[in-house]
Amino acid sequence: MAFRVTGPGAAGARAAGRAGGSGAGPVRVKLCGATTPAQVEAAAAAGAGYVGLVFVPRSPRALGAEAARALAWAAPVGVAKVGLFVDPTDDDLAAVLDRVPLDMVQLHGSEAPERVAEVRARWGLPVMKAVGIGGPADLERARAYEGVADQLLLDAKAPAGAALPGGNGAAFDWGLLAGRGWALPWMLAGGLTPGNVAEAVRVSGARQVDVSSGVESAPGVKDEALVRAFVAAARG
């Protein structure tokens, strides 16, 4: 087993795993796909509670371990650093988790519940499992992760022909989530923007939201003004 990174990642890991699925208080925001330390600092200053770092080579937001390390150290204590992977092998995970102080792993592929449990046990980090939602059957599919994941990311199903399973700017019917109870904290994702996030929160009942392309000026380029506007709208 590879050595564990200590530092800002280790400190926030337990809190990140339990954070914010229900109850009062401002909606928590995850900015996904940051690519520069300045974006991380801007998200934190705006009030984001999580930053997502993408370790998927074909993504326009992909980071190598060294670049990700610089971003992780730019995040103030209290902002959870989430590493995003798609169907990673143990070697893929080791290449990042041995070098980058992360607080949580996001699994955004077709990982089965058993694999989620395995990653969680092996790496000792909370795991957020992303599930693509297109209809009620997908919500039942998400239930299979209730006993093994620490959080759920309920994202839009990738459009047909999309190159990536997430970060596509596609939304789903938020009403599918209204009034549903979950046994673990969950986050709403998919096609959220500064202009629609307040309505998405109202309709879905989400207490946590995730955004990527909705605050970009080009694929992989976050716009700091849009990030501020999104956080303000989500928390407002």
Ligand SMILES: O=C(O)c1ccccc1NCC(=O)[C@H](O)[C@H](O)COP(=O)(O)O
């Ligand atoms: O963002 C990516 O490039 C990405 C690549 C591969 C798998 C998942 C990816 N993003 C996942 C996220 O958590 C996004 O924030 C989420 O899908 C919402 O994206 P968007 O609709 O663009 O806000």
